[in-house]
Amino acid sequence: MTDEFAARAERSALLEVADLRISYQGVEKVHPTSFTVHERERVAIVGESGSGKSSIANALGGFISPAVGTVQAQIMTLAGRPLLESSPNRIPIRREGISMIFQDAMSSLDPVATVGNQLLSVLPRATYGSRKARKASAEERLRQVGIVDPRRVMSSVPGQLSGGMRQRVMLAIALASEPVLLIADEPTSALDASLGITVMEMMMSLSREEGTALLFISHDIALSRRYSDRVMVMRHGTVLETIASRDLDRATHPYTRGLLACMPTLGSAGLRELPTLDSVGAHDEMAA
Numbered sequence: 001m002t003d004e005f006a007a008r009a010e011r012s013a014l015l016e017v018a019d020l021r022i023s024y025q026g027v028e029k030v031h032p033t034s035f036t037v038h039e040r041e042r043v044a045i046v047g048e049s050g051s052g053k054s055s056i057a058n059a060l061g062g063f064i065s066p067a068v069g070t071v072q073a074q075i076m077t078l079a080g081r082p083l084l085e086s087s088p089n090r091i092p093i094r095r096e097g098i099s100m101i102f103q104d105a106m107s108s109l110d111p112v113a114t115v116g117n118q119l120l121s122v123l124p125r126a127t128y129g130s131r132k133a134r135k136a137s138a139e140e141r142l143r144q145v146g147i148v149d150p151r152r153v154m155s156s157v158p159g160q161l162s163g164g165m166r167q168r169v170m171l172a173i174a175l176a177s178e179p180v181l182l183i184a185d186e187p188t189s190a191l192d193a194s195l196g197i198t199v200m201e202m203m204m205s206l207s208r209e210e211g212t213a214l215l216f217i218s219h220d221i222a223l224s225r226r227y228s229d230r231v232m233v234m235r236h237g238t239v240l241e242t243i244a245s246r247d248l249d250r251a252t253h254p255y256t257r258g259l260l261a262c263m264p265t266l267g268s269a270g271l272r273e274l275p276t277l278d279s280v281g282a283h284d285e286m287a288a
């Protein structure tokens, strides 16, 4: 453990979760799970489909209503404030300090409201005051995510924009409310590889500039390793291990080693058959 990593671990956590359980229709899908995210830290959640990654993100963001499922935890606090204090009776509830972005921007942006109105509605009034000042700052937010013609985009509705542009808009809106924690659920998987990297880089540099901690979900362990400080590996509704990204090559858990072995590289793609979790024996070792 490096000095920097040890110092960070000692600081009190920004997000603290202990024994989080999530059930749908009475069936527990996320079993008691505990983890922390520190200020300015970037944590990735990786794992196969159905392992519970999105459920955790949705529980943190307040997107699981009692009609959909049950969220219970011994501790679930953001900057010391309980997140589960009031039961959500409308979805989504806005949890102060948390913003979320999703794989599909169309499902989180309002299709009939202009980008400008959606952006203005989240800019803190106390900080930006007059509508004119808020409009200027909304345009600046769009410029920060690489939008060169913010006025046109402000007056557009999401359906008039390309997928990559919508993802940039969603990132601008997510950061405009000045969250302390940004949760991103597969933010790039609907984009092509190069656009995905651009959006990832942008999310990293903006969250770093603004001092926002980041919890992002990905099924791509290579991408997770590149952009996170720590990786939480999930399987079957539990966290198998949490490991510093730079130590992933030394991961001891067979499942994590299996995920790493399945990671396609430019060198291997197309030259030979890619390994699968079964072919590298991760499942057998897990069962042993």
Ligand SMILES: Nc1ncnc2c1ncn2[C@@H]1O[C@H](COP(=O)(O)OP(=O)(O)OP(=O)(O)O)[C@@H](O)[C@H]1O
Pocket (backbone or CB within 6 Å): 024, 025, 029, 047, 048, 049, 050, 051, 052, 053, 054, 055, 056, 068, 219
């Ligand atoms: N709204 C829901 N109602 C019932 N079951 C659900 C609901 N949402 C998720 N589940 C179930 O909970 C389990 C975990 O799903 P979740 O979407 O959290 O996994 P995931 O790791 O994010 O998967 P993916 O990578 O495919 O998104 C799965 O068995 C899934 O079918």
